[in-house]
Amino acid sequence: MADTATFSPSRRLVLTVMGLGAAGFAVGCSAGNTTTAAAGPVTQTALGDYVRIGSDNTITVYLRHIEFGQGVSTGLTTIVAEEIDADWSQMRFEHSPADDAKYGNPAFGGVMGTGGSTAIFSSWAQLRAAGASAREMLRQAAAAKFGVDASDVLLVKGKAEAGGKSASYGELAAEAAKITPPDAARLQYKDATAYEFIGKERDSSKGFGRLDSADKVSARAQYALDYHPEGTLTALLARSPKFGGKVASFDDTAAKAVKGVTDVVQISNGVAVVATDFWAAKKGRDALKITWDDSAAETRSSDQIFADYKKLLAKAGHDARKEGAGAAALRGAGEVITADFEFPYLAHAPMEPLNCVVEYKPGEAAVIHSGSQMPTADKGAAVAVLGLKPEQVSIVTMLAGGSFGRRATQDADLMMEATQIAKAINGKAPLKLMWTREDDIRSGKYRPMALHRMTARLNRDAIEAWGDRTAIQSIMAGTPFMPAGAADLSSIEGGFDIPYAISNITADVHWPTSPVSVLWWRSVGHTHTAYAKEHFFDVAAKKLGKDPVAYRRELLAAHPRLLGVLNLAAEKAGWDTPLPAGKFRGIAVHHSFSSYVAEVAEVSVKDDGTFHVDRVVCAVDCGIVINPDIVRAQMEGGIGYGLSSILGEAVTLKDGAPVQTNFFDYSVMRMAQMPKVEVFIVPSSEPPSGVGEPGVPPIGPAVANALLAATGKTYAKLPLGTKA
Amino acid sequence: MKLTINGKEQEYTGEEDRPLLWYLREDLKLTGTKFGCGVAACGACTVLVDGEPTRACMTPAASLAGKKITTIEGLDTPAGKAVQAAWQELDVVQCGWCQSGQMLAAAALLTATPKPSEQQITDGMNSNICRCATYHRIRGAVARASEIMG
Numbered sequence: 084m085a086d087t088a089t090f091s092p093s094r095r096l097v098l099t100v101m102g103l104g105a106a107g108f109a110v111g112c113s114a115g116n117t118t119t120a121a122a123g124p125v126t127q128t129a130l131g132d133y134v135r136i137g138s139d140n141t142i143t144v145y146l147r148h149i150e151f152g153q154g155v156s157t158g159l160t161t162i163v164a165e166e167i168d169a170d171w172s173q174m175r176f177e178h179s180p181a182d183d184a185k186y187g188n189p190a191f192g193g194v195m196g197t198g199g200s201t202a203i204f205s206s207w208a209q210l211r212a213a214g215a216s217a218r219e220m221l222r223q224a225a226a227a228k229f230g231v232d233a234s235d236v237l238l239v240k241g242k243a244e245a246g247g248k249s250a251s252y253g254e255l256a257a258e259a260a261k262i263t264p265p266d267a268a269r270l271q272y273k274d275a276t277a278y279e280f281i282g283k284e285r286d287s288s289k290g291f292g293r294l295d296s297a298d299k300v301s302a303r304a305q306y307a308l309d310y311h312p313e314g315t316l317t318a319l320l321a322r323s324p325k326f327g328g329k330v331a332s333f334d335d336t337a338a339k340a341v342k343g344v345t346d347v348v349q350i351s352n353g354v355a356v357v358a359t360d361f362w363a364a365k366k367g368r369d370a371l372k373i374t375w376d377d378s379a380a381e382t383r384s385s386d387q388i389f390a391d392y393k394k395l396l397a398k399a400g401h402d403a404r405k406e407g408a409g410a411a412a413l414r415g416a417g418e419v420i421t422a423d424f425e426f427p428y429l430a431h432a433p434m435e436p437l438n439c440v441v442e443y444k445p446g447e448a449a450v451i452h453s454g455s456q457m458p459t460a461d462k463g464a465a466v467a468v469l470g471l472k473p474e475q476v477s478i479v480t481m482l483a484g485g486s487f488g489r490r491a492t493q494d495a496d497l498m499m500e501a502t503q504i505a506k507a508i509n510g511k512a513p514l515k516l517m518w519t520r521e522d523d524i525r526s527g528k529y530r531p532m533a534l535h536r537m538t539a540r541l542n543r544d545a546i547e548a549w550g551d552r553t554a555i556q557s558i559m560a561g562t563p564f565m566p567a568g569a570a571d572l573s574s575i576e577g578g579f580d581i582p583y584a585i586s587n588i589t590a591d592v593h594w595p596t597s598p599v600s601v602l603w604w605r606s607v608g609h610t611h612t613a614y615a616k617e618h619f620f621d622v623a624a625k626k627l628g629k630d631p632v633a634y635r636r637e638l639l640a641a642h643p644r645l646l647g648v649l650n651l652a653a654e655k656a657g658w659d660t661p662l663p664a665g666k667f668r669g670i671a672v673h674h675s676f677s678s679y680v681a682e683v684a685e686v687s688v689k690d691d692g693t694f695h696v697d698r699v700v701c702a703v704d705c706g707i708v709i710n711p712d713i714v715r716a717q718m719e720g721g722i723g724y725g726l727s728s729i730l731g732e733a734v735t736l737k738d739g740a741p742v743q744t745n746f747f748d749y750s751v752m753r754m755a756q757m758p759k760v761e762v763f764i765v766p767s768s769e770p771p772s773g774v775g776e777p778g779v780p781p782i783g784p785a786v787a788n789a790l791l792a793a794t795g796k797t798y799a800k801l802p803l804g805t806k807a
Numbered sequence: 808m809k810l811t812i813n814g815k816e817q818e819y820t821g822e823e824d825r826p827l828l829w830y831l832r833e834d835l836k837l838t839g840t841k842f843g844c845g846v847a848a849c850g851a852c853t854v855l856v857d858g859e860p861t862r863a864c865m866t867p868a869a870s871l872a873g874k875k876i877t878t879i880e881g882l883d884t885p886a887g888k889a890v891q892a893a894w895q896e897l898d899v900v901q902c903g904w905c906q907s908g909q910m911l912a913a914a915a916l917l918t919a920t921p922k923p924s925e926q927q928i929t930d931g932m933n934s935n936i937c938r939c940a941t942y943h944r945i946r947g948a949v950a951r952a953s954e955i956m957g
């Protein structure tokens with residue numbers, strides 16, 4: 084395999100030049116799961132960086148990852164609860180301050196960040212240690228209090244007991260905090276057979292379930308958009324309709340005449356209208372007249388971009404993989420099949436559009452409420468724009484209404500815009516910058532368009548050679564996430580490293596550029612590589628007259644974990660049993676973010692050609708399972724998110740501007756299209772790995788393979804639409 | 808002009824065309840009603856107006872004089888309580904942003920149709936988008952809420 088040294092899995096990168104996140108203190112703000120004070124103020128005692136015990140006997144775990152639906156508030160808290168021997172009702176969570184020194188993500192080179200499905204695997208060792216260390220401190224505090232030997236103290240469900248005496252953790256915390264934390268190397272961990280929480284099923288009768296459920300069901304949960312201090316001014320920004328356009332001139336007479344509009348200011352990304360409330364800001368923005376300078380803008384339409392990509396594919400790109408004779412083996416005896424797979428730009432469209440609130444006192448301080456995936460990088464941007472010192476800027480991380488990658492940006496776009504506007508109005512009031520849904524769909528940071536040219540040579544009853552040549556914009560190039568000149572193989576992750584035992588493999592990639600901004604979208608490169616790889620595999624298998632499951636088994640013999648999920652999904656879906664007329668099955672299996680997932684889609688095709696995905700059977704191997712119900716939830720959600728994109732989502736450009744505007748034309752999945760989903764988990768004692776993203780990649784090709792089984796056609800152009 | 812919101816009378820003096828959503832969120836601090844699209848396409852802003860699911864993002868507050876408006880903060884009907892209990896029991900939520908709208912739509916559905924069929928659940932819930940795709944659990948939770956209601 085060529086160039087493996089340059090391969091960096093998505094976002095699990097060494098951030099070489101970030102340097103943005105100097106240590107600093109933020110005001111701890113409870114997100115969602117608030118501590119309810121009984122009588123009098125609750126005092127919190129820190130036992131290490133991650134665990135705080137309240138005088139009300141609550142245990143609060145600091146999350147260095149943001150909760151945006153993926154369940155970290157429960158998953159990470161569970162790890163601590165287990166080792167500290169808590170009662171589940173004691174557990175609370177809070178987002179940690181923006182501080183790389185304490186809360187950096189080891190998977191991101193020590194910079195704080197949520198992404199790449201790294202939360203659990205990067206925190207497992209740390210949080211086990213945090214829980215075990217706090218437990219030993221509590222044990223010693225109890226021993227001193229009871230006048231017994233530490234080894235005689237029993238810790239159960241948030242209480243210490245010995246010789247008929249008992250004390251709650253809340254009562255012991257202050258004394259425990261004075262004890263020197265035990266040597267990390269000598270910490271004792273619970274045996275997995277004694278687990279009370281890890282790997283256990285949700286049980287509502289015992290109150291054991293998601294920690295963020297209650298506040299979200301009652302709508303007490305606080306998101307950035309819900310933060311609205313008295314006197315908040317709301318800003319909407321008019322951005323260039325075409326990517327890369329700049330403001331040439333503008334006339335704000337009509338905008339300023341709108342009742343409630345207080346300011347109109349130009350910033351680097353456009354012209355902002357600031358008003359007393361959203362509605363006034365919106366009317367103000369609608370009334371702006373802006374002339375744009377498109378000299379550096381993208382002016383092509385999507386068709387033109389694909390045509391340009393096709394031209395590129397005539398030549399070899401950056402060589403990413405060579406097995407056997409590589410590209411040369413694509414010519415020769417037997418039959419050569421080929422197909423060009425076209426993937427459109429996709430918007431993340433998190434349900435809560437981007438927003439944040441900046442409270443800025445010039446020369447003094449700024450407090451920023453935001454649902455940030457990379458709080459220290461955002462803080463660095465705020466520090467730079469506002470000209471403050473790092474210790475003068477606090478980022479308060481709020482719950483976020485989804486993200487799917489959108490809140491982890493290379494250039495802190497939201498934070499830049501908001502702080503520039505706050506600065507332009509001299510911090511006269513708290514400033515809330517809101518993105519409308521139109522802004523969200525039309526202002527970029529898309530999953531890049533991609534063109535995969537898949538080629539296979541079939542000979543002697545086998546795939547003898549496999550080729551995958553791709554043209555795609557790089558997400559990483561030119562950003563602090565990648566050293567200059569390095570090859571961005573995250574663009575084709577999961578494709579060039581195809582695991583099938585094929586004697587000749589070639590994969591190469593071109594990275595065309597465009598002013599259109601692109602970003603990691605739930606499962607990143609795997610969103611398209613898995614589709615091209617797994618669907619084209621079935622196209623080849625069909626030509627060879629081979630069963631898709633049997634042929635995969637044959638070529639995955641060296642990959643036990645892929646085989647494990649493949650076999651489990653096939654078995655649970657009844658792969659070898661006949662289906663009623665009009666129903667078809669397809670399977671796909673893929674490895675991403677250290678996890679393994681296979682999915683079988685059952686699709687019915689009606690006489691008029693329309694199809695519906697009725698049922699999806701999913702098997703996942705994600706190592707040790709912290710919370711099986713959250714694994715299932717993430718698979719269900721990943722399948723829905725992935726299916727939504729392959730059925731109906733596309734941002735298409737016309738003369739450089741997005742055609743789609745909102746949910747009525749950027750078509751996302753609704754309940755009627757959601758299949759029944761069954762999730763099965765492969766038992767494992769491997770370290771825990773991600774579940775936020777790995778459910779997404781297999782669903783597209785599983786559906787395409789079912790359609791292939793129905794019609795014999797190759798489904799190479801996405802989205803698929805409604806007809807087979 | 809007087810609006811009744813969660814059983815309480817409010818005096819609305821704002822702009823004629825200002826959507827109810829922003830009056831609820833910005834003025835009354837009832838932030839449980841969410842913004843998702845602003846064009847009646849997602850259901851995140853669903854409230855009940857005289858029991859009918861209504862898009863607060865496209866409904867001028869000034870058009871609701873004399874009507875009874877229920878938001879998630881005031882959802883205390885039998886169906887509403889059953890829905891919230893079922894949502895919690897099944898851990899439906901992921902990011903949670905769409906869920907106020909989902910629960911109000913479900914409560915309206917179950918009030919009109921206490922024993923919905925699968926198809927009726929889909930029809931009743933289909934205009935509410937969940938980008939986290941919790942649809943699978945929402946289906947289950949609506950059915951469970953119907954059971955809880957007895």
Ligand code: FES
Nearest residue numbers: 843844847850864
């Ligand atoms: S915000 Fe009203 S329907 Fe989307």
Ligand code: FES
Nearest residue numbers: 902903937938939
């Ligand atoms: S739970 Fe996130 S949008 Fe529905």
